[in-house]
Amino acid sequence: MMVLQGVPGFTGNQTSLNPAGPGAAHIEHNFAVIFWITSIVYCLTMVVLVISVWRRKHALNAIPAPQQTTEESDRFTIRAVTGAMIVTVVLLVIILINSFLTSRKLGKMNGENALTIDVYGHEWWWEVQYPNAEADKMVITANEIHLPVSVPIRIHGTSRDVIHSFWAPNVQGKRDLMPGYDTDVMMQVDKPGRWRGQCAEYCGLQHAHMSFYMVAESMSDFDKWLASQSQSAVQPADSQTAHGQQVFLSHACIMCHAIGGTTAGSRVGPDLTHLASRSTIAAGMLPNTRGNLAGWILNPQSVKPGCRMPPNSMPGQDLQDLLAYLETLR
Numbered sequence: 001m002m003v004l005q006g007v008p009g010f011t012g013n014q015t016s017l018n019p020a021g022p023g024a025a026h027i028e029h030n031f032a033v034i035f036w037i038t039s040i041v042y043c044l045t046m047v048v049l050v051i052s053v054w055r056r057k058h059a060l061n062a063i064p065a066p067q068q069t070t071e072e073s074d075r076f077t078i079r080a081v082t083g084a085m086i087v088t089v090v091l092l093v094i095i096l097i098n099s100f101l102t103s104r105k106l107g108k109m110n111g112e113n114a115l116t117i118d119v120y121g122h123e124w125w126w127e128v129q130y131p132n133a134e135a136d137k138m139v140i141t142a143n144e145i146h147l148p149v150s151v152p153i154r155i156h157g158t159s160r161d162v163i164h165s166f167w168a169p170n171v172q173g174k175r176d177l178m179p180g181y182d183t184d185v186m187m188q189v190d191k192p193g194r195w196r197g198q199c200a201e202y203c204g205l206q207h208a209h210m211s212f213y214m215v216a217e218s219m220s221d222f223d224k225w226l227a228s229q230s231q232s233a234v235q236p237a238d239s240q241t242a243h244g245q246q247v248f249l250s251h252a253c254i255m256c257h258a259i260g261g262t263t264a265g266s267r268v269g270p271d272l273t274h275l276a277s278r279s280t281i282a283a284g285m286l287p288n289t290r291g292n293l294a295g296w297i298l299n300p301q302s303v304k305p306g307c308r309m310p311p312n313s314m315p316g317q318d319l320q321d322l323l324a325y326l327e328t329l330r
């Protein structure tokens with residue numbers, strides 16, 4: 001909506017009024033039609049209200065009051081009400097047809113040659129997989145969904161526990177992810193950038209901290225990213241990171257996390273093979289810095305109460321070595 005450029009909510013991130021792709025653009029167009037029709041109707045109603053109040057006052061002041069037979073004024077009232085009713089019905093039908101056409105356009109978004117990305121909702125984070133015919137080339141990550149710009153994307157979604165809803169407003173409308181039920185939604189992002197999204201269906205205590213980013217980049221950057229993500233984790237190159245890896249493998253971490261190329265292979269929590277390549281942790285809650293990682297590992301419950309990761313205690317040196325190791329996982 002050009003007129004409203006600069007007004008908060010109409011620009012920037014996590015708003016469907018600043019579309020970054022065709023899906024959100026269709027939705028924004030539907031919004032604009034409803035917005036302008038209802039705005040004009042509101043203004044006209046106010047004008048008519050002011051005029052009638054003014055005329056009434058004028059009529060009372062005039063001596064003698066202008067005479068109108070009751071029959072004449074009845075006829076006028078009936079005509080005015082009927083006219084307003086017809087206009088209302090026509091406008092509502094226009095809005096209905098436009099909404100219907102919008103969902104048709106969304107349903108017809110091009111699915112041929114689309115890149116499929118699997119998204120699994122968890123309490124309270126997003127597991128993201130890039131399927132590959134060769135199983136060991138499959139890429140698994142969390143909360144940051146890389147994708148090439150101007151390429152049709154099929155988000156194939158489901159939930160691992162309760163109902164979640166996948167919503168990146170600048171990109172596409174909401175899609176509920178249900179346990180035991182698979183759903184496909186087409187998307188495309190034409191503007192490069194980090195488009196923020198969030199779970200849009202109340203799913204428990206940390207629902208509000210279940211965000212994600214759609215990272216739209218050029219095809220060559222995306223290919224580079226995918227190729228590096230499909231590698232196993234780097235092996236420790238010095239004694240500190242080697243010890244850090246031992247700390248990881250000897251704690252409960254391995255019961256919930258995977259690091260490719262080690263014996264840790266669990267899918268309960270986010271895959272950590274390329275943890276250091278992500279810019280946030282805990283579903284977009286915290287920047288991925290050493291301090292945040294340390295606080296998170298020691299007591300995730302103080303950061304994100306109720307989250308599915310228990311507190312961990314370990315000697316200070318073990319923690320430092322573990323952090324040094326995790327930071328090599330690019």
Ligand code: HEC
Nearest residue numbers: 124125142251252253256269270281282283307308309312
């Ligand atoms: C009982 C399962 C469990 C155990 C044990 C566990 N974690 Fe987690 N971990 C999780 C879950 C679930 C999340 C996601 C939490 C969220 O974002 O809501 C997580 C998130 C993380 C993250 C943030 C990842 C990201 O991309 O957001 C890191 C780092 C992490 N864990 C490291 C560890 C380390 C190191 C250990 C061992 C000391 C450990 N975890 C033990 C379940 C576990």
Ligand SMILES: [Cu+2]
Nearest residue numbers: 199201203207
């Ligand atoms: Cu939710």
